Every structure is written in structure tokens, then in C-alpha cells.
Amino acid sequence: MTSFTFILQYVKKHKLKYFFGILTLFVVDFAGLFIPRLTGEITDGLTTHSLDWSKVKSYLIFIFLTGSIIALGRFLWRYFLFGASRSIEKELRNDMFAHLEKMSVEYYNEHKTGDLMTRFTSDLNAIRMAIGPAVICVFDASVMTVMVIFQMMRYVNIKLTLIAIIPMFLICLGDLYYGKLIHARYLRRQEALSDLTDFVQESFSGVRVIKAFVRERSQIRDFARANTTAMNYNLNMAKLISFVMPLLDVVIGLSSLATLLYGGYLALIGEITLGRFVAFNQYIN
Secondary structure, X not given: OOHHHHHXXXXXXXXXXXXXXXXXXXXXXXXXXXXXXXXXXXXXXXXXXXXXXXXXXXXXXXXXXXXXXXXXXXXXXXXXXXXXHHHHHHHHHHHHHHHHHXXXXXXXXXXXXXXXXXXXXXXXXXXHHHHOHHHHHHHXXXXXXXXXXXXXXXXXXXXXXXXXXXXXXHHHXXXXXXXXXXXXXXXXXXXXXXXXXXXXXHHHHOHHHHHHOOOHHHHHHHHHHHHHHHHHHHHHHHHHHHXXXXXXXXXXXXXXXXXXXXXXXXXXXXXXXXXXXXHHHHHHO
16 A cells, blocks of 8 residues: 555545535635736726726725635635644554554564654654645645636736746746755655654663763764754755745746736737736736
């Protein structure tokens, strides 16, 4: 049985929570499509003086109600999706510990205790992130992106939308490349953390032997060396992320700049209205 299939069994136990969580997430994303459009219509109405106060008030009430639905929906999908991932993490930890209690002494002679401790802490936290926040990211990156792009093309301008989504392909290509690098460095960091945890556990267990053979100084040097190794792998991971995230912001900024320039030009020549230009920038965000 693969680890994915194993974890999927726990996910199936909470399938109702995931269903309601994804449903409310869809409602939130769908409701969010209306606010930029309403903002654009208000802007156009005020610019052309075709809106009176009663009409503006009805638009504002609708925006307020939509915002309330989004606020409630965000609470609900956090409750369902994050709650399910926390529950699965708890069940996994309890089941793993119960399973370890049944293992023989030979098992612990062959498997490092520090590695097991790392799986109970860092690895389980990674699983929780994968079945919680990662689900939200995947949904928003696929479903919400499609809905927003369709709305941008339908309500604003097709050419402007195509210019705006060009950087998305650069982000996809960069993710394929840097994702492999981050994954490799993450695995090395986990291995270093496992070795450090195992070293500490063995040091505490064999403290009498260490004192009996006067190995304190040697043990301190080995501990410092293991700490330095773990620190270096963590720094390598942090350096790569500190380069990737600003680069991502630069690409997104270039997309916003391109749409601002070209969209402003279209608004000046009258191909799109000022309100639609305002709505388009909100969709970009």
C-alpha cells in the first residue's frame, strides 16, 4: 500500500467535511466574481451621471450582502477543511503510536528512534498541510482561475485578458523547475533533522556511558556538527524560497504593469469603459 492510498483512507472518513468545505469554497469564489463587476458598474454610472442615489444604495447593499456571504463562507471552509486536516493528523498520530507499541525490540534496533520522532512531528505536519491548505490552493489555482479569466474575457476585453495571463505560463514553467529543487532540498532537510533528533535521543539514553568514558567534549562537538548540518540544509531551503517568492512577485507585478498600461490605453481610446478597467484590475488581484 502506498503512502497516498494509506492517507486517502483517512480522508474518506471525513469526506463530508471535505465536500462541504469545497462547496463553501466554491460559493466564496463565485460570490467574489460579482464585487469587481458591481464596482465597475458603479464607476461607469457615476462617470456618466446615469446613476441616482437610490441605485447606488442598492448596489452598495448588494456588495455588503455579497461580502457577508464571503465572510461566512470563509469561516465555514476553514472550519471544514482545516478541521478535517487537523482531525486526520490527530488520528494518524494516535494510530502510528498504537502501532509502534506493538513492535518488537528488533524493530527499534533496525530503525532509528530519531527518524520515528521526525515522522511524528515534521512529517505529520507536512501531511496536514497537504490535505488542508494545499487542497485550497489547488482549488483556487484551477477553478477560481478559470472563472475569473472567463469573467474577464466576457465582461471586459479578450485582448487585455490574454496579455494578463501570459505571465501565468511563466509561473507554471518556473514552478516545474523550482518545485523540483525545493522538493530535493526539503528531503535533505528532513534527513538532517532526523539525524539530529536521533543523535539527541541516543545521547540522553546513553548519558551514563558517555560520562563513564569521559566523552562529554567529543559528544558536544558531534552535537554541534549535527546542528550545523541541519542548520545549513535549512538555510539552503530558506535561500531558495527567499529567491523564488520575490521572483514570483516580480512576475505578478509585470502582469499588473502590462495590464495597467494597455488597459489604460484601451480606456483612453474608448474601447473599454473606465468602470470595466477598474473591474479588470480587481479581477487581476
